[in-house]
Amino acid sequence: MAVGLITLIVLLIGAAGFVAGRSRALTTAGGDIRKLHSLPGYSGQAVLVFAVAPALILMAFWLVFQPLYVETRVAGMIDAADIAEGSSQNLVMSDVRRIATGLDAAIGQGVLSADDLARIHAAPDDIRSRLGEVGIAVGSDIRPGVLRAAEEYRRVTGMLRGAMSVAVIGLSLAGAAFAYTRLSPEFRARNVSETAVRMLLLLASCVAILTTAGIVLSLLFESAHFFRLYPWQDFLFNATWNPQFRGGSDLGILPLLWGTLYVSFVALLFAVPIGLMAAIYMAEYATRRVRSVVKPLIEILAGIPTIVYGLFALITVGPLLRDYFAEPMGLGNSSSSVMTAGLVMGIMLIPFVSSLSDDIINAVPQSLRDGSYGLGATKSETIRQVIVPAALPGVIGAILLAASRAIGETMIVVMGAGASAKLSVNPFEAMTTITVKIVSQLTGDTEFASPETLVAFALGLSLFVVTLGLNILALWIVRRYREQYE
Amino acid sequence: MTDITHASPGRPNSILAPDDRTRRRNAAEARFRLYGILAIGVAILALIFLLTSVVRNGAGAFTQTYISLEVALPADKLDKNGNRDPAEMAKVSTFGYKPLIKAAIQDAMAAQGIAIDGLKKPESLVSEDAAAQIRNYVLAHPEVIGGSRTFDMLASGRIDGFYKGRVTMQSAERDSNVSPEQLRLADALKEAGLVETRFNWNFILWPDASENRPEAAGLGVAIIGSLYMMFVVLALALPIGVAASIYLEEFAPRNWFTDLIEVNISNLAAVPSIVYGILGLALFINFGGLPQSAPIVGGLVLSLMTLPRIIIPARAAIQAVPPSIREAALGVGASKMQTVFHHVLPLAAPGILTGLIIGLAQALGETAPLLLIGMVAFVRDFPAAPPEGLFDPATALPVQIYNWTQRSDPAFVERASGAIIVLLVFLIVMNAVAIVLRRRFERRW
Known part of the structure; x- marks a missing residue:
């Protein structure tokens, strides 16, 4: 039966x-x-x-x-x-x-x-x-x-x-x-x-514990499988990524890690100042009415699926950057580039940075502001010299959370950053990230015996460890900071 | 800051006229404010730019150019033996119907008196899908053989693009798939009233089409696949999520085990979505032996991913129910379980529901994990009705979008943007429902 x-x-x-x-x-x-x-x-x-x-x-x-x-x-x-x-x-x-x-x-x-x-x-x-x-x-x-x-x-x-x-x-x-x-x-x-x-x-x-256990076990098990076929020293320290489906591939994580960090860095460079300033303005300057309009508008950005950002990078931002920046400046002619992916990802991260920072700035006690005004400081001086330093640990936590999002983001880099693994500093060149390679090694016909496929699990494990570390660090910083005022 | 008793040289003694330093400080203040406004402006501009770019690129997918031609259906070509046997007629493949379309166009040109120099292959104005359309009609209605009938046929992707501004006379000269003469023919036919552009229901209802027929590609299978997955997420994540939140908020003792659960939930909420895809591949497909590309696997993966995103707002909603409600229920003799299920849960329901809908909306737009469990496959057949259909291959809205962006024909970019509009409409509706629920039922205690 x-x-x-x-x-x-x-x-x-x-x-x-x-x-x-x-x-x-x-x-x-x-x-x-x-x-x-x-x-x-x-x-x-x-x-x-x-x-x-x-x-x-x-x-x-x-x-x-x-x-x-x-x-x-x-x-x-x-x-x-x-x-x-x-x-x-x-x-x-x-x-x-x-x-x-x-x-x-x-x-x-x-x-x-x-x-x-x-x-x-x-x-x-x-x-x-x-x-x-x-x-x-x-x-x-x-x-x-x-x-x-x-x-x-x-x-x-x-x-x-x-x-x-x-x-x-x-x-x-x-x-x-x-x-x-x-x-x-x-x-x-x-x-x-x-x-x-x-x-x-x-x-x-x-179920939450089982899910975590499932993730960790499946990553560890398949990665162990991979490291039996491919030495871990080569995986961690080899500077070339060149999978060959006939065998004899170079599967070094370094170029992918570099691409990941570079794209995330560009994204944060864009998102952090804008998100932070937007949060400061909304918390300290904006009237209630402006706030009630602007805050939901910015949060729409967080609700848009990443595939939409990916398409935006692919058909709008990429060609735009290539035609108006990269080609006139002689920096390259690829529409998918670190800059494209970074910029679009930066837009996606603005609401993460801004809403988290907004909460943190609002949590700074009013007495600090009153004390500063009482000494004759202007509003911007108060913000720069009192509120931001007081909120700094929380803001850093927010930035770390945004960084962990950026590192784990997939669709924007799949569609915007390109697929060639290289170590280069030119932001207008196509580079690739860990997530892109996980997708490309695991889609299509997958044979779960070759190191070229199994490497995706090792990449996933690295990604999991890095993002988990960042999250734990961020939560630890935020929690420590919160204890100061409670 | 002004020193009243001892005025320094070069500084006016009036508090009405600002001195240099005050002016500098005020300017810094104004600048700082401006930075804030600029930051918000950039964010909102980016949003507007993003949405307009998608809508501008995608609006075209909702209209489609059709050519209506009277096609003669000669019996000697379609049914040689003349006994109208469907099995015999099915032997004439779509290839056998192509000459009929060519003849139909030539007839129409003759009837309208259109003559264009250097015109080659007039039949490529019509989509390759048209032959299949006529064949299906003939097989379903054998009595039309021998007569003729007017068919509304899809125009080919390039002709369609011509009326949407994607293809121009200049670009047609360099294009191997279309020639300026064909475009002129299309214009002439349009003047004769045979070519028209109208709303494209097929885009929403039809399944995906192959690489060289972008005009026939639709979202039908993707929408069904997404619906099935949302159904699985709803059936799994809602009960498990609500049960977990109730346990953690109402029953869990403060000990290391509860802490472990809580740490796990907050970490799972921040795990990159692609890692869930790896989990699904390793656990459900390799270990569990479930089929690839099946909505059930996608639904399971999305459920695991959505679970912490449902638990967190559900816990907040339960926490927001004031203790007095619980105390009153306990006071009249209800057990702890009765208190929770009869009083706390109904009061927390609107908040839980809002969180659920937002979680579902996020799951609907998620792409990366679905790529890994094989939902990128080209699927043309609609899955069966559930529950068997949950195990049939299907695709999902966001994955279909990704799939189309990977194809070379630029008409697919338009399709992908159009599909994004459909996806965004779904998301807007879901979020609007969540907002209405919150406004309508939210209680301030």
């Missing part, structure tokens, strides 16, 4: 249990709801919890451990002789899995009958074409040993699947019956139901 169907049956048992439990609670109390510890609905919920939760937990564990058990059992059947030259145990096992699913599909679609299956050993060549008919391509010739293993795999899997259906549905019924018999006016049904809901809430908040 399919997993979905089993789940549905378990849920139906739960629903029936809910109705039954509810009415039983009422009958045990003789129809007088006041004699019950909990409202009758809670009794129903308690039955539902006992019917559903243990059964689904059992199914989850079964689904995780069944393949492990079957694999070890079947792997023992494959002789060393069945492993072809240049192949490995893993590849043979994946063949076994594919043949097993193929056989299932073939029988399901009626291409192959159960009798055919018994006779198939007589003509093992035949099975390839039969599997081809149902859309499962098997690479090499099927050896008899592999075929036997596949059949065993299929048999054991089918048997265990059947056992699982019985066990899960049985457990569900048993749970429902257990809770149903326990129902009485004194039964604390609400506590059962609330504990279950609480567990569910806890589980939901653990």
